[in-house]
Amino acid sequence: MTKINHDNNEVLVSKSRRDFFKKTSVLSAVAATGVLAPVTVSADDNAIMHHPKWGQSWGDPVTKNLYGIPSAYEHNNTRRYTKLLASGNYRASIAVSPIHESEGIITPNGLFFSRSHGGTAHIDPNEFRLMIGGLVDKPIVLTLDQLKRYPSVTRIHFIECPANGGQEWRRPQYNSLQFAKGFMSCAEWTGVYIKTILEDLGLSSKAKWMLAEGSDNSEMGRSIPIDKILDDAMIVWGQNGEALRPEQGYPARLLLPGWEGNLCVKWLKRLDFAAEPWYAKEETSKYTALKPDGKAIQHFYANEVNSTVVSPSPEKPWRDLKDGDMIEIEGLAWSGMGTITTVDLSFDGGKNYVEANLKGLVLPKCWTRWSYIHKYKKGQKLLLTSRAMDDAGFIQPTIDQEVSVMGVESVYHRNAIETWEVTENGEVNHVQIRS
Amino acid sequence: MFKLDHKLLLSAVTIATIFTTSGFASSNIVSKPDISGGVQYPIVGNRTHIYMVNPNAYGLKLNHGRPATKNEIKAWNKDVMPDGTGLPEGNGSVEDGEELYESQCVMCHGDFGSGGAGYPALSKGNAVELQKTLTNNRWKDPEADGPVRVFGSYWPQASTLFWYIKDAMPHTKSKTLSDDETYALVAYILNINEMEIDGEEVDDEYVLNREKFLKIKMPNIDGFVPNIDGPNGLENVREFYKKPKNYGAIKVKKSKRCMKDCQDSSAKIARVQGAGISDFHPPMNITRDLPEIKEDSVHKTSFDAKKAYETSCTMCHGAIAPEAKDKAAWTPYLEKGIDKVYANGISGTNKGMPALGGSSLSEDEFKKVVDYMIKD
Numbered sequence: 020m021t022k023i024n025h026d027n028n029e030v031l032v033s034k035s036r037r038d039f040f041k042k043t044s045v046l047s048a049v050a051a052t053g054v055l056a057p058v059t060v061s062a063d064d065n066a067i068m069h070h071p072k073w074g075q076s077w078g079d080p081v082t083k084n085l086y087g088i089p090s091a092y093e094h095n096n097t098r099r100y101t102k103l104l105a106s107g108n109y110r111a112s113i114a115v116s117p118i119h120e121s122e123g124i125i126t127p128n129g130l131f132f133s134r135s136h137g138g139t140a141h142i143d144p145n146e147f148r149l150m151i152g153g154l155v156d157k158p159i160v161l162t163l164d165q166l167k168r169y170p171s172v173t174r175i176h177f178i179e180c181p182a183n184g185g186q187e188w189r190r191p192q193y194n195s196l197q198f199a200k201g202f203m204s205c206a207e208w209t210g211v212y213i214k215t216i217l218e219d220l221g222l223s224s225k226a227k228w229m230l231a232e233g234s235d236n237s238e239m240g241r242s243i244p245i246d247k248i249l250d251d252a253m254i255v256w257g258q259n260g261e262a263l264r265p266e267q268g269y270p271a272r273l274l275l276p277g278w279e280g281n282l283c284v285k286w287l288k289r290l291d292f293a294a295e296p297w298y299a300k301e302e303t304s305k306y307t308a309l310k311p312d313g314k315a316i317q318h319f320y321a322n323e324v325n326s327t328v329v330s331p332s333p334e335k336p337w338r339d340l341k342d343g344d345m346i347e348i349e350g351l352a353w354s355g356m357g358t359i360t361t362v363d364l365s366f367d368g369g370k371n372y373v374e375a376n377l378k379g380l381v382l383p384k385c386w387t388r389w390s391y392i393h394k395y396k397k398g399q400k401l402l403l404t405s406r407a408m409d410d411a412g413f414i415q416p417t418i419d420q421e422v423s424v425m426g427v428e429s430v431y432h433r434n435a436i437e438t439w440e441v442t443e444n445g446e447v448n449h450v451q452i453r454s
Numbered sequence: 455m456f457k458l459d460h461k462l463l464l465s466a467v468t469i470a471t472i473f474t475t476s477g478f479a480s481s482n483i484v485s486k487p488d489i490s491g492g493v494q495y496p497i498v499g500n501r502t503h504i505y506m507v508n509p510n511a512y513g514l515k516l517n518h519g520r521p522a523t524k525n526e527i528k529a530w531n532k533d534v535m536p537d538g539t540g541l542p543e544g545n546g547s548v549e550d551g552e553e554l555y556e557s558q559c560v561m562c563h564g565d566f567g568s569g570g571a572g573y574p575a576l577s578k579g580n581a582v583e584l585q586k587t588l589t590n591n592r593w594k595d596p597e598a599d600g601p602v603r604v605f606g607s608y609w610p611q612a613s614t615l616f617w618y619i620k621d622a623m624p625h626t627k628s629k630t631l632s633d634d635e636t637y638a639l640v641a642y643i644l645n646i647n648e649m650e651i652d653g654e655e656v657d658d659e660y661v662l663n664r665e666k667f668l669k670i671k672m673p674n675i676d677g678f679v680p681n682i683d684g685p686n687g688l689e690n691v692r693e694f695y696k697k698p699k700n701y702g703a704i705k706v707k708k709s710k711r712c713m714k715d716c717q718d719s720s721a722k723i724a725r726v727q728g729a730g731i732s733d734f735h736p737p738m739n740i741t742r743d744l745p746e747i748k749e750d751s752v753h754k755t756s757f758d759a760k761k762a763y764e765t766s767c768t769m770c771h772g773a774i775a776p777e778a779k780d781k782a783a784w785t786p787y788l789e790k791g792i793d794k795v796y797a798n799g800i801s802g803t804n805k806g807m808p809a810l811g812g813s814s815l816s817e818d819e820f821k822k823v824v825d826y827m828i829k830d
Contacts, residue, residue, distance in 0.1 A: 076802065077812030080769065094745040099734045107562055107573035110625070120740070137622060150522050150530055158527060161519035168518050170511035189592060192730045195738060219516050227688055230533060236628050238621035240533065244688050246489040251502075277492060289530050296682050298536055298611040300618040304574075307678065308701070309601055313589035315608075316701055317678040318691055321490035323703055334740055356492030357485065358503070361708055370717045383495055383503045402723070410485065411493045412705040413698070419721065424702035426591040428601050432701070440723070454720040 089129075096120045098130060099197055103186070110138035111237070113180065115201035118327075118351070119334035124175065124379060124386040126204035128259050133266035134180055134202075136301065137236030140286045144270045149254070153230075153292035156221030163270050167256060169211040174253070174276065177353050177386050179203035179322045181279040181306060181431040188427040191449045196332035199437065199449055203353070205386040208274050209257030213248050213290070226292035230299070231273045234288035241282050242296040243275065247320070251276050254287060277355030277384035278320045279431075281306050308429035316429075322355035323434040324415055326362055326389070326407035337445035342397035348375075352387045354409035359387040361408040368402030368438050368452040369417060375405070401441040402452065418453040489688065491695030491703070534617035538668045541616065545663035546638025548645045548656065554635055555642050558624045567604075567646045574604075577646040581606025585673040606647030610678055612670040616640050637662050644670070757819055759826035766813035767823065775806070778827035788828065795828065796821050 089096070098114040105112040116132040126132075133139070144163050152158030183202035186192050193199045213229075229248050232240040243252070253274045256263060263269040268285025275282050281301055296302075296318075307315040328350040331337045340346060352359045359381060363372035375391040389405070408414045421435040440448045483503050488494040495503040497512070534540040555563075562573040569575030578584055584607035592598045602608070605615060620636045622628045631639070641662035649656050652669040656662075680694035681687065698705050732738075763771075763778055776783035787795055800817055802809035810820050 076810075077808040079814065080766075080812070082765070083814075091744050092742040095736075095739045095741060095743075097736065099736060099738070101731060101734050102572070103731050103733075105572055107571055137625065137628065150526065152522055152527055152531070158522040159519040160522045160526065165518045169516060170508065170514075172505075172507065174505065186731070189596070190724050191726045194726045194730055194732070195734070197738070198731070198734065215512065215514075215516075216518075218512075218514060219518065232533070236622065236625070238628070244489055244691060246688065246692075250488060250494045250496075278490065291531070291533065293535075295535065295537070295684075296687065297533055298614050299533075300614050300622075303609050303611065303614050303678075304603070304605070309588060309603070311589065311591045313601075314677055314679050315588075316680075317610075318680070318682055319701065320695075321488075321492045323701075334738060354492070356490070358483075361711075363711070363713070368717070368721075368723070370715060372713045372716065408706075408708060408711065409492075410483075411487075411491070412707070414704050414706050414711055416702060416704045417717070417721075419718070420704060421702040422593075424699065427593055428591050434703075449726055451724040452717065452721045453724055454718060454722070 096130065098133060101198065111136050113202060115197055116204045117197050118201045118203075118329060119196040119332045121329065121351070124205050124351075124382075124388060125259060126206055128206070128261065128264050128267075131204040131206060131258075131264065131267060132178075132180065132202055134280065135235065135237070135266070135285070136239050139265050140233075140235035141265055142234065142270060142286055147270050149271065149287060149290070151216065151220060151290045153290075154223035154226035154294065155217070155292055156223070157219070159220060163256070166211065166254065166271060169215055171209055171211055171257075172253065173207060173209045173257070174251075174274075175205065175207045175380070175382055175385050176274065176276045177203055177205040177355075177384065178274070178280045178283055179353070179355065181281065181319065181322060183322075183325075184433040184437070185430045187451070188422070188425075188429065188433055191451045194333045194449045196327065196329065196334055196449075200327045203280070205353075206258050207260070208253065208255040210253040210255030210271070210274060213252045213254060214250075216254075217248075222292065225294050227294050228292070228296045230289070230291040230293065230297050231282075231284040231287065232289040232291070233268070233284050233286040235286045238288075239281075239284055239301060240297065240299040241284060241302055242299060242318075243273075243282060244318075244320075245292075247275055247278065275320075277322060277357075279306065279322065282320065306431060308425065308431045310424070310429060311426035316432075319432055320355075322353075323432060324352075324354035324356060324359070324407050324409040324411075324413045325434040326350060326352035326405040326415065327437060328364075328403050328405050328439050331403070331441065331445075331447045332439065333447045333449055336447045337395065337441060340395045340397070340445055342395070344395045346393050346395050348391045348393050348403065350375075350389050350405050352377075352389055352405070352407035353385065354407065354411070354413065355384055356413055357409040357411040358383040358385075359389075359407055360410050362387075362389040363406045364391050365404040365406070366401050368450075369404045369406070369436055372406060398443045399441075400443055402438050402450070403441060404436050404438045404452070406436050418451055422453070487696075489692050489695065491698070491701075532617070532621060534613045534620075536611040536613045538613070538664070541613065541664055541667065542633045543664050544633035544637050545661055546634045546636070546641055547661045548638075548641045548658055550635075551638035551640070551642025551645070554631075554639055559639070562625065567643060576605055576643050578602045578604050578607070579648065581647040581649050582673045585677070588674065588677060604647070605643060606649055606673065608674050608677070610672055610675050612640070612644075612667065612672060615643065616667070637667070640667070649673075757822060759819075759822040762813070762815060762819065762823050763826055766815065767811050767827070770806070770811075771827070776827075784828050792824075792828070796824055799824055 096117050100114040113134040116130055147163045149161045180202035227245050229243045230240055254271050255274045256271045258267055271287045272285040273283050273287055307317045308319055309315040330349045352362045362375045364375045365372045375389045377387055378390050379388045381387050406415045415434055415436050418435040438450050438452050440450045484498050485493040485495050497507055500507055500509050563576050564570035567576030584602040587602045590599055590601045592600050616636055619639055641660055644656040651666050680690040694700050771777055
């Protein structure tokens with residue numbers, strides 16, 4: 020079990036406290052003789068009763084860390100990987116996002132999940148070229164500067180690997196939110212609509228499909244229907260106010276809002292228009308969903324409506340709650356089909372529901388936060404299940420409903436409701452409610 | 455199970471445009487169905503959904519970039535399509551393919567393409583026979599045989615294999631195989647999948663070329679839905695995703711969703727078995743503490759006292775405090791010995807020296823900086 024070892028944490032805390040006093044021996048000597056002499060039985064908080072080191076000495080000069088980094092104390096808030104998700108090595112693999120620590124609807128660039136098929140490529144932006152050709156009147160080549168000269172748009176969208184939750188068709192396997200749902204992240208992207216570029220090129224009416232190809236080691240490519248290209252498909256170079264990170268396809272990637280992360284080709288090199296689809300490796304051997312009748316769904320584009328409880332989670336249990344505490348149950352909902360309209364919450368694993376509140380920005384094809392205020396009863400066992408709806412009219416299916424159509428071998432696009440079991444002592448476990 | 459009244463499920467959206475009133479006052483959000491079964495938000499006037507847009511930014515002729523040359527297009531246009539578009543001339547034998555495989559592929563893909571160490575298998579035996587396993591579904595029995603999804607049994611087109619090998623294999627040095635070598639490897643992979651071309655077995659003597667390649671018919675060519683080929687391809691996709699039942703999705707009106715007694719009594723709690731998958735790296739941990747610093751030899755030897763001095767000390771030393779290497783200036787400080795200098799520097803003094811110079815250096819590193827400043 021992926022139990023958070025709190026005993027171990029205790030050890031780490033007290034160890035760091037010892038180190039702390041060792042390092043500030045002068046200070047602690049003063050504190051011990053002066054302020055911290057035992058005056059009352061109910062202990063005063065040491066954090067209040069002594070001057071912390073950082074309040075009595077210089078902080079860093081502004082010259083340090085000119086590109087900022089998180090507090091050293093946040094080092095556990097990080098992407099994680101597991102060997103199971105590596106196709107042989109950690110180049111064709113994934114590192115998943117710590118969504119149990121996520122705040123709001125934006126994933127910081129360093130925590131955005133990272134997936135590649137031939138390793139993270141490091142591209143010299145001066146040698147970046149984007150070639151756009153095929154069924155167009157004028158095939159062109161753009162440098163990065165020329166690409167960025169088009170009128171830009173900025174949008175907040177999640178990107179989700181369609182295998183998010185894909186290891187759990189037959190049973191729950193991860194007692195962890197990060198691994199059960201962390202094959203996704205959400206960011207503000209800046210780039211250009213491809214339809215804006217096509218104004219220059221003269222797209223042939225015969226063009227039905229677009230191949231997007233990366234320049235990385237795997238030359239990752241996918242065929243995309245022209246409908247999406249003429250709707251909201253973008254080439255993006257900006258992520259949360261700065262250049263894309265190498266893991267996200269620096270200097271430019273495709274962004275198809277709401278659609279499979281794999282379709283959002285990174286390290287973009289070439290767009291080619293044709294009348295027929297290509298049958299690239301990642302749209303045949305993988306990213307196809309095998310059903311019980313032996314037929315597989317190919318070209319499965321949009322990530323369907325989905326949700327999860329973020330707090331509590333297996334990583335963030337309720338062990339320290341007191342009877343009667345008013346506690347916020349919080350979560351994320353998202354849909355690549357549209358905009359979240361409703362999130363319901365169940366305390367009994369999906370028998371009965373109450374409606375939760377959405378909060379913050381509610382944007383299309385974007386993470387949406389939801390909230391429910393709950394009065395905690397000590398010792399009460401709960402089965403917390405969230406269920407989202409979107410404005411395309413979809414609702415998350417139960418596990419039984421989804422499996423009855425898709426079977427258990429389809430790997431991709433699993434969006435059934437998911438449940439956290441809260442035990443009587445506040446531990447949280449990942450369970451599934453299924454026949 | 456949910457007790458949804460299926461009569462009340464919304465059928466595929468037939469209305470061209472739906473107007474919905476969002477929570478944002480005075481904004482009518484316009485949406486219409488898209489090809490994926492979801493909705494899109496067309497730009498109407500100066501907005502899409504709640505995003506504002508500059509309507510003057512669309513429909514422009516900008517003429518950025520430059521025309522691609524014929525040679526450039528040729529250099530990058532390496533894709534291979536099922537109808538043979540992009541497939542080069544060339545030939546390669548099973549025999550040569552096996553030799554290449556043994557020298558460049560076997561370390562990952564295993565003997566006879568059997569896979570291993572997490573790398574994909576290229577064959578599990580006879581392609582036609584294994585194609586029949588695609589109806590295997592491990593609903594309840596974890597010991598049952600699952601479907602075999604390798605090249606021979608699953609992939610719909612052979613063009614994918616040629617293209618992928620040429621572009622992306624071998625994984626550690628991609629784009630190094632010639633067209634003939636690629637034909638040879640494809641021939642070998644057809645051989646280990648026990649496949650035929652035009653009625654002829656791809657045996658150990660077989661030599662593959664472009665003409666024969668175009669006659670390959672994959673056993674699972676009809677195994678995929680929707681049918682994306684031909685002039686109706688996109689329409690087929692659109693129709694497929696209009697029917698939620700095709701892909702395990704459910705539509706319901708908000709007012710009709712189940713809120714009470716929604717679950718079948720046969721539903722039980724399924725738990726993670728044992729520890730489940732839990733070899734996470736780094737191990738799962740939510741404490742907020744300082745990371746352990748590994749005192750490796752590289753770290754120690756690479757410490758640059760001069761650089762640390764320039765980064766952390768020169769804002770005072772050389773201005774309001776003695777400069778490094780200024781022996782005369784340092785002499786009075788050394789009267790009580792170097793250890794006193796170290797100690798003052800580490801703890802700070804009331805004459806303006808901050809503890810550790812206000813740096814984040816370790817004490818050992820700090821002493822090295824003092825040595826640099828005072829000693830020769």
